Amino acid sequence: MRMILLSGGSGKRLWPLSNESRPKQFLTILRHDERPESMLQRIWRQLSEANLAGEAYFSTSGTQAELIRGQIGADAVVIEEPTRRDTFPAISLAAAYLHDQAGASRDEIVGVMPVDGYAGDEFFEHLRRLPSILEQSGSDIALMGAVPTEPSDKYGYIVPSSSPSPNQPYLRVSSFVEKPDLIRSEALIREGALWNCGVFAFRLGFLLDMLEQKGLSSNYESLSTNYAELPKTSFDIAVVEQTRQLSVLPYRGEWRDLGTWDSLVRERSSELSGPGYISEASHDSHIINELEIPVSIWNVPDIIVVAGPDGVLVTDRQSSTGIKDMVTEIEIGPRFEERFWGKQTVLSHQQATSGLQTVTKRVVISAGRFISYHEHQFRKEVWTIVSGVGSVCIDGIMQTVNPGEVIVVESGTKHYIGAVEGDLEFIESQIGHIVSETDIIRYEFPDSI
Amino acid sequence: MRMILLSGGSGKRLWPLSNESRPKQFLTILRHDERPESMLQRIWRQLSEANLAGEAYFSTSGTQAELIRGQIGADAVVIEEPTRRDTFPAISLAAAYLHDQAGASRDEIVGVMPVDGYAGDEFFEHLRRLPSILEQSGSDIALMGAVPTEPSDKYGYIVPSSSPSPNQPYLRVSSFVEKPDLIRSEALIREGALWNCGVFAFRLGFLLDMLEQKGLSSNYESLSTNYAELPKTSFDIAVVEQTRQLSVLPYRGEWRDLGTWDSLVRERSSELSGPGYISEASHDSHIINELEIPVSIWNVPDIIVVAGPDGVLVTDRQSSTGIKDMVTEIEIGPRFEERFWGKQTVLSHQQATSGLQTVTKRVVISAGRFISYHEHQFRKEVWTIVSGVGSVCIDGIMQTVNPGEVIVVESGTKHYIGAVEGDLEFIESQIGHIVSETDIIRYEFPDSI
DSSP, X not given: OEEEEEOOOOSOTTXXXXXXXXXXXXXXXXXXXXXXXXXXXXXXXXXXXXXXXXXXXXXXXXXXXXXXXXXXXXXXXXXXXXXXXXXXXXXXXXXXXXXXXXXXXXXXXXXXXXXXXXXXXXXXXXXXXXXHHHHHHTOSEEEEEEOOSSOOSSSOXXXXXXXXXXXXXXXXXXXXXXXXXXXXXXXXXXXXXXXXEEEEEXXXXXXXXXXXXXXXXXXXXXXXXXXXXXXXXXXXXXXXXXOSOEEEEEEOSOEEEOOSHHHHHTTOSOSEESSEEEOTTOTTOEEEEOSSSOEEEESOOSEEEEEXXXXXXXXXXSOOXXXXXXXXHHOOSOSEEEETTEEEEEEEEEEOTTSOEEEEEEEEEOTTOEEEEXXXXXXXXXXXXXXXXXXXXXXXXXXXXXXXXXXXXXXXXXXXXXXXXXXXXXXXXXXXXXXXXXXXXXXXXXXXX | OEEEEEOOOOSOTTTTTOBTTBOGGGOOOEEETTEEEOHHHHHHHHHHHTTOSTTEEEEEXXXXXXXXXXXXXXXXXXXXXXXXXXXXXXXXXXXXXXXXXXXXXXXXXXXXXXXXXXXXXXXXXXXXXXXXXXXXXXXXEEEEEEOOSSOOSSSOEEEESSOOBTTBOXXXXXXXXXXXXXXXHHHHHHTTOEEEEEEEEEEHHHHHHHHHHTTOOOOHHHHHHTGGGSOOOOHHHHTGGGOSOEEEEEEOSOEEEOOSHHXXXXXXXXXXXXSEEEOTTXXXXXXXXXXXXXXXXXXXXXXXXXXXXXXXXXXXXXXXXXXXXXXXXXXXXXXXXXXXXXXXXXXXXXXXXXXXXEEEEEEEEOTTOEEEEEEOSSEEEEEEEXXXXXXXXXXXXXXEEOTTOEEEEOTTOOEEXXXXXXXXXXXXXXXXXXXXXXXXXXXXOOTTO
């Protein structure tokens, strides 16, 4: 089975740690073997252990491709959406890619899975059974359904039409219910409904045929070129709910959506991460602090405080809806960014009355990686090397830089910087009348070096 | 009447905005005529309006002298304690100074007032009456006593022995009660007790005589030289409570101690200061945010969130005791410092495994001020000018610096920087194996310039 791994999300629900340039699946807030791990890295590790990572393809858009390669490795295969749309166009494009570019036949089975979930290892063993369920049941699509552990209004439900029997591991699907209220969810659970994990499998030809039936192309090049015209709708609505022959494999084990701070702190062994203090009377309060400065809770129970370069959130443990709208109102643009080459944090952004702007950043280039050759027209950059050994090229002249050295890169100067020995950390002050991500001209690295 | 203004405090109760280098009286968190004002500036303005600032002397130690001159003006007269002790040695030293250095006669009346209180303007009109109260009553010390508006365990109480009468504005003092519990405070108020404002007046000769009676010197030079041997005790215990002839002038008006975040937010017209958001369900919650990044409260009522360069505090509105101990545990040294020449904020402090440290600061030198000529032996500094026009001297060579320019000051180099046109703002990266306040050698500015 080839896997299509969906990576999307706007990163607003887990503000201030997640942001546009770092949706929640990239946050390294889980732990494995004492080391921090993101949801993406966890799922990738679990897929690898279940022998499903070898033929896995990421479906995502723009900036996330760089992040995925940064966290998984440079050889991660990413099928990039030309623009961000929804899961129906994304999965269709990925399916066409598998057929046209990756040599998959129409008979091959394709599994689809989002990378921002959280499941136990046994979930992946179940996942491996979907191809045989498709075969046994004669269905067009086989889904995974988690057996609910409690009434919940956070999930969609799959309502089966049959009851489980010892000699048939799957159930026929009768209908779907999108996030019901708690009372309705209790009734659904009594009827045997399952949580929709968003994980399913189908034969590649099934989807390609469907695209043609809908009057769309099933050709990768053509889909990619006309991507902006594909319907902006979910795969659930456009395909799953239009399909008659559906079966679901019940899964009795750990599975949940880590989409709120409350669900995340439940996974953590300690109330406090990062510098800070929680007073005794602050029962069941948690701090996740990614700043250098201490954060403390004094006699306030049942709250979560999250602090990072983008801001500070103080929230009760129950509410989560609405945070997205608030974030839209107050966000100041991502101050922390994870990139393929490493990461950077804005420490200060000043605008003088003259219009001159200064952005001060802490930049870490990961060992062996580099920021490619480019120039800025409107800003100068000053680098003060903190640690590591770097290789710098300015207008074709190479030099090695060591801690304590200062490099001034004037505007209009081509430059490159890479980490030669260990991670390279430096303080960068950008200064100019326009300090923007768009002020960049990229160049091929000169051949002569 | 000459005034001795006491400025002390460790700055822990209003953490994270106050710190060792900025006790609460220096926080510019009040407002006057739409402009921010500190408690010190407010009291100074009120004293000036009551014609009491002309003969006012600050009594304080070390670093606070610079802060007082920064906030009040370079001509503020400061009597510096050689080391920080308590109010008895501080007031004694100041009294000796008035007699020996400032030409005050033993018959002159001296008023004493702490600069971290908060009172209405009419308080200062009352203060002007203390000399005549001393005369009328024949007392050794005349105190100000605020008529309590509610039972409180935060203040000391003055218990009068007489009842108010129309033709005698003052009362005789019978005893003092230090911070009683609430029940006891109710009883005291029924007996006519008044809050002790820590404000009083006496004839200079009274204190000088008392010093001699205690076997201490009343000579300024001698007190200053032997300061470390003076008893570390409060003026209340050493003098006021030992004095028989005491009277108190009741004051019916606005007076309180702004010593907790709750008392401070009550003075503010808005729930939110600085970037941030308070959700509707967060009734009676407040944010004071001095960071560049937004701080938000999501559905948590009755809390105060204070964020600044030193840290973030989330506290309920009632508790305040105990915060001092917590701060001692988590504080990371002042990241924000106000100095005579301006202010500086540490943005980041990194220590590489090699031991090399980098401190990145945002520095603002106030218009017309400068950082005096000095050198560092163990660190290099890199200045990126953000705004204003500066004058820089490096090893005797002067130059003018403008926004966008970068100055590298190698270790072992003498340097000076001043603000020539408007405030001078720059980003400073310090880098070295020892980055410490003690690595400084000061020089006279070269004559030839």
